[in-house]
Amino acid sequence: MDIHTHEESVTMIHVSCAVCRHEVPVDEAINAEASDYVAHFCGLECYQRWLTLSHTPGDDTF
């Protein structure tokens, strides 16, 4: 049987939020597929912000 057990030895992969650069476990991150990469977000707030920011193509200036 293949049961998922609690293993401390399992390395949790962290990704950094595309908006605030906060590091979050990849399991809890929100993923969004951009044109040629996958963006990760710490939460819905940052995801929404990224959606707004990336809504204007060609305008990458911050």
Ligand SMILES: [Zn+2]
């Ligand atoms: Zn964030």
